[in-house]
Amino acid sequence: MKHLLKLSDLTEAEILDLLDLADRLKDENKRGISHPYLAGKSLGMIFQKSSTRTRVSFEVGMYQLGGQALFLSPRDLQIGRGEPIEDTARVLSRYLDGIMIRTFAQSEVEDLARFGSIPIINGLTDYAHPCQVLADLMTIRERKGDLRGRKLTFVGDGNNMANSLIAGCIKVGMKVAIACPKGYEPDAELMRWASENGEFLCTEDVLLAARDADAVYTDVWASMGQEDEAAERRRAFSGYQVNAEVMAQAKPDAMVLHCLPAHRGEEITAEVLEAHADEIFEEAENRLHAQKAVMVRLMA
C-alpha cells in the first residue's frame, strides 16, 4: 500500500491489517503506552472543505505518533491562486512525509499521488471517504466480532459515504444494501463490481433494505458543496430517514452508525441517534485510531 486514495485499491488483507493495527494503537492509548513510530515526520493537511473530525483526529494522531501535522488551508496556499496540483505535489513532496487532502474531485487526489513522491491520504472527496469507512469497520468489528457475513444497510445519498461503504464492506465479505431515491444511486461501476463480488442490493425501498441488518448507516442529504440543492434534496430524500420504523426491520441488536455531522429530523431522528450515541461517538473516536494505523503503514 503506497497511498490511501480509495478502498477499492486495497486488498482484504490490507484492510484487516489496518484494523488490527488500529485496535492495537487504541489499546495502547487506553493503557498510556506511547508509540512514536513517526518521530521527526511531518504530515501536510490540505482542506478545501470544512472538517471537525478529520482535521482534529489527523492532527492529534500525528502528534501521538511523535510527528507533526501542518494545517494547510487553500486560502493560504498558492493552490488557491491557481498553482497547478502537479507543481504543488512535487514541491510538497520535498518537505513533507505524507499529505492528507480533503477536496472535491477524486482526480485531484489521484493527481497528487501521480505527481508527488510521498504517500497521499484521501480525507474525503465527492467520490470517497476511505478513512471514515476504516473507522466504521473497526467499530462494527469491536461490537460484532467477525465482519464476514454481517449485513450493512445504508439509507440516503449514494455519494462518497455510500461508495466507500460498498467498497470496504464488500472487500471484507459483508453484505451491503443501499436504499436511495431514483437518481441518487452510488457510482455505477462500483455497484457492478459489488454485485459481481458479493451480496449487494440497491433499492428505493428503505424497509426492504433494512431487513435483518446488523448495522444501519446514514449520512446527510446534502453534502458539502451541494448547499444550493438543499431544498430539492429535502424533497427527494423525505422518505429516507433512519427512524424507529426502519430500525424495526433490522436485527434487534443492530447498530446505528453515522459519519457525522448529523441533521436530526432529516436523515435520522433524534431518538434513534441518541439511543445509539455510544456507537456513533465511538465511531467518531475510532477515526483517530484507524487513521494512525494508516499513517504508520504509509509513513513509518
Ligand code: CP
Ligand atoms: N465524518 C467526518 O469526516 O467529519 P468531518 O467533516 O468533521 O471531518
Ligand code: NVA
Ligand atoms: N457526505 C458528507 C460526508 C461528511 C463527512 C459530505 O461529503 O459532506
